[in-house]
Amino acid sequence: MILIVDDSPENIISLQKVLEKNDFEVDTALSGxxxxxxxxxxxxxxxxxxxxxxxxxxxxxxxxxSGYSKAKETAIIFLSAATANVKLITRGYSSGGLDYISKPVDMNILLLKVKTFYRIYEQSRALNEMQQSLREEIEFRKEAERKKDEFISIASHELKTPMTSIKGYIQLLERSLDKDDKETIRKRLHKVQNQIEKLNILIADLLDISKIESGKLKFNKKYFSFNNLLEHIIEIMQQSNPHVKILKKGNFEAQIYGDEMRLEQVIINFITNAIKYGPDGEEIHITTEMRGDEIYFSVRDFGIGMSEEHQKKIFEKFYRIEETSERFQGLGIGLYICQEIIERHHGKIGANSVPSEGSEFYFQIPAHPKKEA
Structure with missing residues (x-):
């Protein structure tokens, strides 16, 4: 938009007509x-x-x-009825003007100058947008590189931990074999098995993240009993974690349509996290209910909880809560994978939490979605 400032209405009208005739948007002011x-x-x-x-x-x-941050880059053309002497022209440029035209105004010259300034403005704006886009892209490359390096470091550490444990337990097993101590051998074999399972989960997560990135994460959807799946998971998780009481509320007897294995992956992740981040808690509450045409599932713990800021980022790839990263192991990709699985079921996933009071992770998916292409 162009602003014409002149104390003479006649001058404003003549300039306004010419500019509007050439498709410029015009505003006017009769005083400074x-x-x-x-x-x-x-x-x-x-x-x-x-x-x-x-x-x-x-x-x-x-x-x-020139003192307004919003307008200091705005181009100014001065108009004057006085003879254009050097002193006047110098003051015009020093006060922020980019050009100077004497009255009576030659409309053709004015129009050419206006078009030139507009062209420069458009080019400048395009250049600024390009520079901003480039800056954002560079920052995104830097951030991606930082996250990649951080992920490699974390992955190396997380994979090395169970491997070191396995190596240590095998050495202890060799000593127990020499003593023919079957009970100790049995216990240590169980610990080796636990470490192998941890390693297996880490590798599976790494493979899943790779498939998500390449768009090759496959789903095998069919009708199955959600309740049977949940009962099976709770039974296994309870046996593995006898120190925690897993309480189930609600029931869903009907079958639902989805990928049973992938949804099992999400449920196990929720329960495992609840046990991990609520180590001092004695109970975990699991809720299943119908909400309209959707099945709602949640896992609530009474552990360390997290801030609202962390809740907003917890489903981001490689995100780990800094304060707990030393205390709790993990790659920071489990919940990201869960989010991908739930979104591929046309559902939504989320978390509610209060620091020191615990967290609730939930998802909702259609029980009977429309047939997919």
Whole structure:
């Protein structure tokens, strides 16, 4: 938009007609004071500013504009009925003007200059947008590189931990074999098996993340009993974690349509996290219920909880809560994979938590979605 500032209505009308005829959007002001009020509220590409006005003259207006962060880059063309002497022209440029035209105005010259300023403005805006886009892209590459390096470091550490444990237990097993201590052998074999299972989960997560990135994470959807699946998972998790009481609330006897194995993966992740992050808690509450046409499932623990800031980021790839990363192992990809699985079931996933009071992770999926293509 162009702002014409002149104390003569006749001058404004003639300039406005020419500019609007050439498809420029025009605003007007009859004094410097009125112009400044408008400049505070609106953005202008160009200001055509009369020098000689009662009250604030054009130079004073230009100097005031240069102090506005919003308008200091706006181009200014000065108009003056006075003879264009060097002193006047110098003051015009020093007060922020980019060009100077004497009255009476040659409309053709003015129009050419306006078009030139507009072209420069458009090119400048395009260049700024390109630079901003490039800066954002560079920052995204830097962040991606940082996350990649961090992930490699974490993955190396997490994979090394069970491997070191397995190696140690095998050495202990060799000593127990020499003593023919069957009970100790049995216990240590069980510990080796636990470490192998941890290793298996880590490798499975790494494979899943790779498949998600390449768009090759496959789903095998069919009708199955959600309740039977849940009872089976709870039985296994309870046996593995006898110190925690897993309480189930609600029931869903009907069959649902989905990938049983993938949904099992999400449920196990929720329960495993609840046990991990609520180590001092004695109970975990599991809820299943119908909400309209959707099945709602949640796992609630009474452990360490997390802040609202962490809740917003917890499903991001590689995100780990800094305060707990040393205390609790993990790659920071389990919940990201869960989110992908639930979204592929046309559902939603989320978390509610209060620090020191525990967390509730939930998902909702359609029980009977429309047939997929």
């Amino acid at each position: 004071e009125e112009a400044l009020k408008k400049i505070l509220k609106k953005s202008y590409v160009l200001i055509i500013l009369d020098v000689q006005m009662p009250g604030m003259d054009g130079f004073e207006v230009a100097e005031a504009i």
